[in-house]
Amino acid sequence: MSRADFSADLPPELIPLVTGSVLNEGRATVVVDAARIEEAKRAGVEDAIKRAISARSDVEEVRVVMTAERKGPLIIAVGSGKGGVGKSTLTANLAIALAKGGVKVGLVDADIYGPSQPVIFGTQGVKTQGLDNKPAPIESKYGVPHLSMGHLVAPGKALAWRGPMASGAISQLIEAHWSKDIEVLLVDLPPGTGDVQLTMIQKFKPAGAVLVSTPQDLALIDAARAGQLFDTAGVPVIGLVENMSGYACPSCGEVSDPFGAGGVEAAAGRLELPFLGRIPLDMAIRQGSDAGEPPAAGEGPMAAPFNAIAERLQAWISAKS
Ligand SMILES: Nc1ncnc2c1ncn2[C@@H]1O[C@H](COP(=O)(O)OP(=O)(O)O)[C@@H](O)[C@H]1O
Ligand SMILES: [Mg+2]
Incomplete structure (x- = not known):
């Protein structure tokens, strides 16, 4: 031949x-x-x-x-083995940092049972306008159009959804009316390895996945398991992020390690995966997230760790496209 x-x-x-x-x-x-x-x-x-x-x-x-290759945006999933490790916080702030770096990025909140992006972006209570039977993403003042179950149904409504309903919901969000110039879609996955993750991988096969973990051993083991799921499905793990890594006391400035620190970088080494960076445990991050003012949108020191991780992600994206 x-x-x-x-x-x-x-x-x-x-x-x-x-x-x-x-x-x-x-x-x-x-x-x-x-x-x-x-x-x-x-x-x-x-x-x-x-x-x-x-x-x-x-x-x-x-x-x-x-x-007939789908010429849509590059899908990057953000996953974790456990809930509460800061996946949604990271996804929102990474998206904002990427947007500041000139990437046309959209965000899908695929955590249909516990959507948190409407709170983080301050778009709670905003309902999506349908276009051609597809939901339209919500614009935000941070330059990141985003869409969450929270913009589609009343709070708590999706809680009983399982299997096909959950899978249908995630498809609606990803196949929404994203503007044609969106290059990258970050997907905030629910924790673990359930129906939504499987639909995501089988139907939309992300170009890559970012895994978040705290330095705690149990969170690390769960993160490794989530990593395995992506790996088996042929979705490359772009790298690991350590969140809640070291705590700087707001009054005395002394840094302590409530969950230990450095564990994720060590795990990345063992798993032969890139380490993308760490984000300290900081009250200002939680307060900003709760108030609809994500730290990456500001110029303060809290934006720096997100910017650093976004730069590494941007390098990966450029190498890909
Ligand atoms: N680095 C951090 N410092 C302080 N609080 C954080 C940090 N990361 C996340 N949080 C807070 O921890 C809680 C859980 O984070 P979230 O992003 O919702 O986790 P997940 O999506 O993994 O369940 C939220 O209240 C969030 O504001
Ligand atoms: Mg979440």
Whole structure:
């Protein structure tokens, strides 16, 4: 089998649509980027390519493959083994830091049982406007359009949802009316390895996952388990983040380690995964989150650890696209 160049045989307007071709014992296979062709014109293009190439004396048969690759945003899942480790806090602040760095980013709050993004972004009580039967993301003053179960149904309504209902909900959020220029969709997953995570992985296969853990042993073990789920599904773990890492006393400034510190970096080393950075335990982070004023949006020292992690994530994204 060898690569073939059929540009001399094709009408000039079709040449840019072809992304690859091979010729093997008289059988030509031509790969076409379907995303560049209106749906109604695809059959016509296929016929035209077949006609043009079968005119060659060395070709007996032509196969046209339309790559229907979903040309949507890059999906990056933020997961954790345990709840309460700061996954939602990290996702929101990373999204804001990425947006400040010029990335067009949207955020999906996939924690349908315990949505927290409406509180963090200060958009609680805002209801989504539907467009073409799809929910529209909520704009925020932080440059990050986001969408949560909390914007779709009354609080507490989703609590009884299991299985298909939960999976349907997550699809609605991801397939919402995201603006065409969104490059990256950060997804705040619920903790653990349940239905929503499985739907996420099977239906939307994220480009990568960020795992958050506190330095505590149990949280670390659970994080490793969550990492395994992504790994098995072929979703690369972009790296680990240590949250609530060391506590700076607001009055005396002395740094103590309520949950230990450095455990996540050590675990990343053992698991041979990149370590993306640490975020200290700081009252100001909790207060900002509760007040709809995420720290990454400000210029204070609390933005720095989020900016540092966002820079590493941005490097990964650039290498990817
Ligand atoms: N680094 C931190 N310092 C102080 N409080 C934090 C920090 N990270 C998270 N929190 C607080 O801890 C609680 C749980 O965080 P959250 O992001 O909701 O966790 P998860 O999404 O993993 O359940 C929230 O009240 C949040 O404001
Ligand atoms: Mg959460």
